[in-house]
Amino acid sequence: MDLQLASNGDSAHPAVPRTAAEIAADAAVCVAAGATSLHLHAFDDDGVESLAPGPVGRMLRAVRAQCPTVPINVTTFAAIVPDPRRRLEHIEGWTEFPDLIAANQGEEGIDDVSELLAARGVGIEACVLSVRDAERFIRAGNASRFVRLVIEPLEDDVDAALTLGAEMESIIATAEIDLPQLHHGVGIASWAITRRALTRGHAVRTGLEDTTVLPDGTPARSNAELTAAAAAMMTAYHRAI
Numbered sequence: 232m233d234l235q236l237a238s239n240g241d242s243a244h245p246a247v248p249r250t251a252a253e254i255a256a257d258a259a260v261c262v263a264a265g266a267t268s269l270h271l272h273a274f275d276d277d278g279v280e281s282l283a284p285g286p287v288g289r290m291l292r293a294v295r296a297q298c299p300t301v302p303i304n305v306t307t308f309a310a311i312v313p314d315p316r317r318r319l320e321h322i323e324g325w326t327e328f329p330d331l332i333a334a335n336q337g338e339e340g341i342d343d344v345s346e347l348l349a350a351r352g353v354g355i356e357a358c359v360l361s362v363r364d365a366e367r368f369i370r371a372g373n374a375s376r377f378v379r380l381v382i383e384p385l386e387d388d389v390d391a392a393l394t395l396g397a398e399m400e401s402i403i404a405t406a407e408i409d410l411p412q413l414h415h416g417v418g419i420a421s422w423a424i425t426r427r428a429l430t431r432g433h434a435v436r437t438g439l440e441d442t443t444v445l446p447d448g449t450p451a452r453s454n455a456e457l458t459a460a461a462a463a464m465m466t467a468y469h470r471a472i
Contacts, residue, residue, distance in 0.1 A: 234267050235269065237270040237437070239440055240440035246453045248454075251292070255293035260455045268331075269294065270304045272305075273287045281311065283321050284324040287327065303329045304329060307332050308338075309338040318344065319347065322348065332353055337363065349376060358380075361395075365382075379411045381414075382400055382412055383415060397427075413436055415428075416442075417441050417442060421437065446460055
């Protein structure tokens with residue numbers, strides 16, 4: 232079962248890695264702690280998130296040098312480049328490619344991004360963050376183009392997150408879409424989402440992009456600490472069954 236590390240994004244935590252070297256070193260430590268795949272955001276020389284070919288390529292080369300066998304998923308988040316045409320131009324310029332990208336189904340222009348990268352051999356993970364996203368995904372009728380479905384109930388409240396996650400999963404199940412799934416949340420609710428996902432046989436994700444607290448609510452010092460906590464949760468679940 233996959234344990235994905237989401238190491239950075241727009242988190243303000245002081246341990247968030249931003250340079251290519253920092254991201255690679257952090258990834259290696261987290262893989263040693265139990266992470267089996269990586270979800271990463273690249274940053275430019277000013278420390279700003281970027282989809283430009285230079286920062287993305289530098290990051291991929293650095294991480295692959297440290298973690299050569301670990302699948303890398305790179306964000307295509309519209310908030311980084313809000314203009315869909317400009318985002319596509321950045322991604323068209325990529326000369327180094329991740330194994331996977333995260334494709335948020337509610338974003339304008341995401342189908343163009345997915346089509347471009349799929350043609351270049353990149354696996355596409357469909358990400359749904361709302362009931363509307365899940366319904367759009369089903370209406371599109373193209374589930375076979377994706378390698379996995381990522382269900383993201385990004386609610387701070389635990390009960391609200393669990394309810395939304397279950398609703399999105401139910402919508403997908405009713406449509407008889409049998410893609411592998413990864414589930415994750417945010418904040419303290421992320422751990423409730425992880426527990427529920429494990430009971431349903433789904434992959435899970437943690438990291439400072441998603442949460443800065445451990446399962447007991449105490450502050451996390453690093454991505455490695457979050458990874459170790461998630462790995463321990465997975466181990467405890469598998470022993471219990």
